[in-house]
Amino acid sequence: MGTVVDAANKEGAKSALSEKKPKVVFVLGGPGSGKGTQCANIVEHFGYTHLSAGDLLRAEIKSGSENGTMIQNMISEGTIVPSEVTIKLLEKAIMEIENDKFLIDGFPRNEENRAAFELVTGIVPEFVLFFDCSEEEMERRILGRNQGRVDDNVETIRKRFRVFVESSLAVINYYSSKGKVKKIDAGKPVEEVFEAVKAVFAPVDDKAAA
């Protein structure tokens, strides 16, 4: 099966998404850095729609789709699912949802994700919100999360840390070279982190909370 990049190259196709032209913010950071927590706050205060790539993949497992077993195994291992799978889920969600601005949480996770998304959708992010947090603090948070996630165990957490350092940081560095990264100290308490997040969105977004 050709990759999603091959398909885009071959057909020179831009998905229907590029017609919709949504505003997209990538929300990146290590496992347990607080991406989902802060996305919920941003949704409430600034009117974005939150799309967690991890949640979309977990929903795909639950749907019993043909990719479900592969996704389940990769999440259990903390590895990164092929871009074509994740991008199709993101494209479907963005096209179905009546909003023109989206927080894409936990994506892109590696260079393949990044390049394929831009090639297939034609979308370039407004900016990247990067939650910077120590591994000690992230591990402490995940072990206290109690959401029953198959990947919330010490062994998989350590694998996810390794994937983040080896693959995801390169994505952050790429956008940093474009001057697009807004780095947040995510090691602080939730409310303090959100104060810093608000400062990022307030000047840019016309729906800033009063």
Ligand SMILES: Nc1ncnc2c1ncn2[C@@H]1O[C@H](COP(=O)(O)OP(=O)(O)OP(=O)(O)O)[C@@H](O)[C@H]1O
């Ligand atoms: N600033 C914070 N201080 C303390 N605990 C936090 C903070 N932000 C989030 N948490 C808690 O840490 C845990 C992980 O947060 P969250 O699920 O938002 O992280 P995440 O980056 O989405 O992780 P993953 O990539 O594993 O989905 C949750 O239990 C959350 O309540």
Ligand SMILES: Nc1ccn([C@@H]2O[C@H](COP(=O)(O)O)[C@@H](O)[C@H]2O)c(=O)n1
């Ligand atoms: N772009 C992505 C995002 C996630 N995954 C897989 O899902 C796991 C959980 O992601 P969270 O953001 O919810 O922590 C992640 O560890 C990967 O296994 C992916 O493959 N590609």
Ligand SMILES: [Mg+2]
């Ligand atoms: Mg999350």
